[in-house]
Amino acid sequence: MRIKNIFSFVFLLICIHGFAQEPSLYIRSLRSIHLENKPLVPQQIKFRDVDMVYNKIGQFLNERITVSSSGIFEVSAFANINPGVMGSSSKDSIHIELYVMKNHNQPTEQVIGTTVFKYSYGNFDVAAGLMIPPKEIQLQQGDEISLWVKILPSTTIDINKSSKYDHVNKPTGMEQIAGIRIAKVL
Amino acid sequence: MECKHSVIQGNWWWCRIIAFNYRNSLKGCQNFGNLFLFCIFERKKMKNIVFLFFIVFSFTGFAQQSFQYKTNQQQTFNLRVGMHKTFHYVKMDKQDIVKNDLFEIDEKTQKLVIPENGFYEISASFNFNPSTSVIKFNRGGVNFGIVQISDNNEQYVAATRKSFDKDNQDMFSRIEVYPTIVYLQKGVVIAPAVNSGLIGNVLLGCVLGCEKKNKNCTSFSMNITLISEEDAYQKYF
Numbered sequence: 216m217r218i219k220n221i222f223s224f225v226f227l228l229i230c231i232h233g234f235a236q237e238p239s240l241y242i243r244s245l246r247s248i249h250l251e252n253k254p255l256v257p258q259q260i261k262f263r264d265v266d267m268v269y270n271k272i273g274q275f276l277n278e279r280i281t282v283s284s285s286g287i288f289e290v291s292a293f294a295n296i297n298p299g300v301m302g303s304s305s306k307d308s309i310h311i312e313l314y315v316m317k318n319h320n321q322p323t324e325q326v327i328g329t330t331v332f333k334y335s336y337g338n339f340d341v342a343a344g345l346m347i348p349p350k351e352i353q354l355q356q357g358d359e360i361s362l363w364v365k366i367l368p369s370t371t372i373d374i375n376k377s378s379k380y381d382h383v384n385k386p387t388g389m390e391q392i393a394g395i396r397i398a399k400v401l
Numbered sequence: 402m403e404c405k406h407s408v409i410q411g412n413w414w415w416c417r418i419i420a421f422n423y424r425n426s427l428k429g430c431q432n433f434g435n436l437f438l439f440c441i442f443e444r445k446k447m448k449n450i451v452f453l454f455f456i457v458f459s460f461t462g463f464a465q466q467s468f469q470y471k472t473n474q475q476q477t478f479n480l481r482v483g484m485h486k487t488f489h490y491v492k493m494d495k496q497d498i499v500k501n502d503l504f505e506i507d508e509k510t511q512k513l514v515i516p517e518n519g520f521y522e523i524s525a526s527f528n529f530n531p532s533t534s535v536i537k538f539n540r541g542g543v544n545f546g547i548v549q550i551s552d553n554n555e556q557y558v559a560a561t562r563k564s565f566d567k568d569n570q571d572m573f574s575r576i577e578v579y580p581t582i583v584y585l586q587k588g589v590v591i592a593p594a595v596n597s598g599l600i601g602n603v604l605l606g607c608v609l610g611c612e613k614k615n616k617n618c619t620s621f622s623m624n625i626t627l628i629s630e631e632d633a634y635q636k637y638f
Contacts, residue, residue, distance in 0.1 A: 237626075241582035268583065269629070293561070295562050335568075337536070337541070337567075338542070342542060342564070342598070343562060386542060386562040387544070387597075387599050388486065388488075388544050389598075390557065391557075394581070396580055
C-alpha cells in the first residue's frame with residue numbers, strides 16, 4: 216500500500232506540473248523575409264525550428280505547424296511589412312493583406328483571420344504592423360496553421376522589386392518581425 | 402487500448418467521484434493533464450483526506466501568477482527623428498494595478514522586476530494620438546510595447562509598429578500588442594514604452610490618453626502572466 220501511495224504522489228506531481236503549463240504555442244521570426252512583387256499570389260511567411268519559442272499543443276515539422284489535439288483554440292498573428300518603395304506619387308497606394316489559414320490547399324482549407332493595411336504616400340518605405348486579433352476557432356487533431364501575405368489588386372504601384380530587398384522586416388527598435396500564437400481555450 | 406480513466410468511479414463521498422484505479426492502464430488517454438482531477442482514493446478514508454488537501458493546496462500553489470494594469474491617465478511624449486533607440490517610458494501608478502501576484506511591490510517599489518526565470522505571456526493596449534498635422538505625406542512609424550531592461554540591454558520583447566498617416570495623425574488610435582510569449586530571466590526589469598520608429602518630422606505633444614468625450618477610457622493597459630517555469634536554453638529574445 217505504501218508503494219502504491221508513493222506512486223500516487225509522484226503521479227499527482229506529474230499531473231500538477233502538466234496543469235501548470237499553459238497549453239499554447241508561440242512562434243516568431245527575428246529574420247527578415249523576402250516577398251515577391253506578385254499581386255494576388257499568396258506568399259507564405261515561413262518559420263524555422265529556431266523560431267519556436269513555446270510549444271505545448273502542437274508539432275512543428277518541415278516548416279509546418281500542426282495541432283496535436285482537437286478543441287477550441289485562439290489564434291492570432293502579426294507581421295511587420297515594409298513595401299520599400301520610394302519616389303512615387305501621392306495618388307498611389309499599396310494594399311497588403313495578411314491572413315492565417317487552416318489546412319492550406321486541402322479540402323478543409325479555411326481562412327481563420329485576415330487584416331488589410333493600406334500604405335499611403337510618405338509611408339511606402341515604413342514598416343507597418345499588420346495585426347490579426349485573437350480569434351477562437353474549432354480545430355481538429357492534425358490541422359495545419361500557416362501565415363500568408365497577398366498584395367491586393369487595388370495596389371497602384373509595384374513594391375520594391377529587388378530580389379535583395381526583404382519586405383517582412385525589422386522595424387527600427389524592434390526584434391520580432393512576424394509571429395503566430397495558438398492557445399487552447401477548451 | 403481504450404482509456405478507462407475518464408470514467409467517474411466510486412460511491413463514497415465526493416472525493417470518491419474522482420477516484421482512480423491504478424490497476425488500469427494509462428494507455429489510450431489522450432488528455433493526460435486532465436487526469437489531475439483523478440486522485441488516488443481506494444480504501445482508507447484518512448489517506449484520502451490527506452490527498453484531498455494536497456490537491457487543494459497544489460491548485461493554489463500552481464495558479465498562474467500574473468500582473469494586470471489598467472489606467473485612464475494621460476501622458477504626453479515628444480518623439481524626435483532618428484531617436485529610435487530612445488525609449489519613452491509610460492509612467493505607472495500603483496493605484497491602477499488591477500491584480501498582482503507576480504511582482505514584489507511595496508511603497509518603495511520603482512520598477513517591475515521579473516521574479517524568476519520562465520516563459521511569460523505579455524499583452525498591452527495603447528490609446529495614442531500623435532496630435533500633429535506634420536505627418537501629412539511623410540513618414541509616421543511609431544513603436545509601442547513592453548521593454549526588457551537589463552545590463553547593456555534595452556529592447557522591446559513585445560511590441561507593435563503603428564504607421565500613422567494623414568488620415569489618423571490627429572486622432573486617437575487603439576494600438577494593441579496581442580499576447581506574445583517570451584522567455585525572461587530573473588532580475589530583468591519590465592516597462593511599457595513608446596519610441597519613434599521611423600518618422601519624418603518631430604512629433605511634439607503626442608498623447609497617450611482618452612478622447613474628451615470619453616475620459617474614462619483605457620488609455621493604457623498591460624497584462625503579464627508567468628505561464629511556465631520551464632528552463633530555456635535558447636536566447637528566445
